Amino acid sequence: QFFFVNKSLNPNYLHSNSTSHTWPFSAIAELIDNAYDPDVCAKQLWIDKTQIKGVDCLTFMDNGAGMDYDAMYKLLSFGFSDKRSLRGHAAVGMYGNGFKSGSMRLGKDVIVFSKRRNSMSVGMLSQTYLKETKASNIIVPIVTYNRVGSQNILFQ
């Protein structure tokens, strides 16, 4: 299990950063753009609404490139984006902020499950968790499993 800290970023930043979306549809658009962008290039995207323990929850699932540990780390950090156009397919994202602002506009907490080749990762960005633990920096847990033969080995 691995936690990383966004040094000197106060948890309140998650909310203030999300207010750039004046309505929820631009937040949803960030998540759609990410699936469509050339580094992910999903063919399909499923958006659904469900309830987890009585709490409304939106799910976004795509069949694009997926993420390994490093990609998940970048997804949940601020300011990482090395997107480029690919064969004339221009990228929408470029500031490395869309996922954070979009997801935190739609909900207080997000859990990301992803799979790429032999690794599976789970990451969490949670305003509820940061508030309840009275965290003074944004702390992000990520767990990655690597598949070795038929077993899943905890990697980090």
Ligand SMILES: Nc1ncnc2c1ncn2[C@@H]1O[C@H](COP(=O)(O)OP(=O)(O)O)[C@@H](O)[C@H]1O
């Ligand atoms: N659905 C996804 N599947 C795989 N990787 C993703 C997905 N969404 C985001 N990412 C990765 O996370 C990075 C950060 O996303 P984001 O915060 O929206 O910033 P940006 O789109 O500006 O790069 C992206 O550059 C991309 O590599």
Ligand SMILES: [Mg+2]
């Ligand atoms: Mg983006």
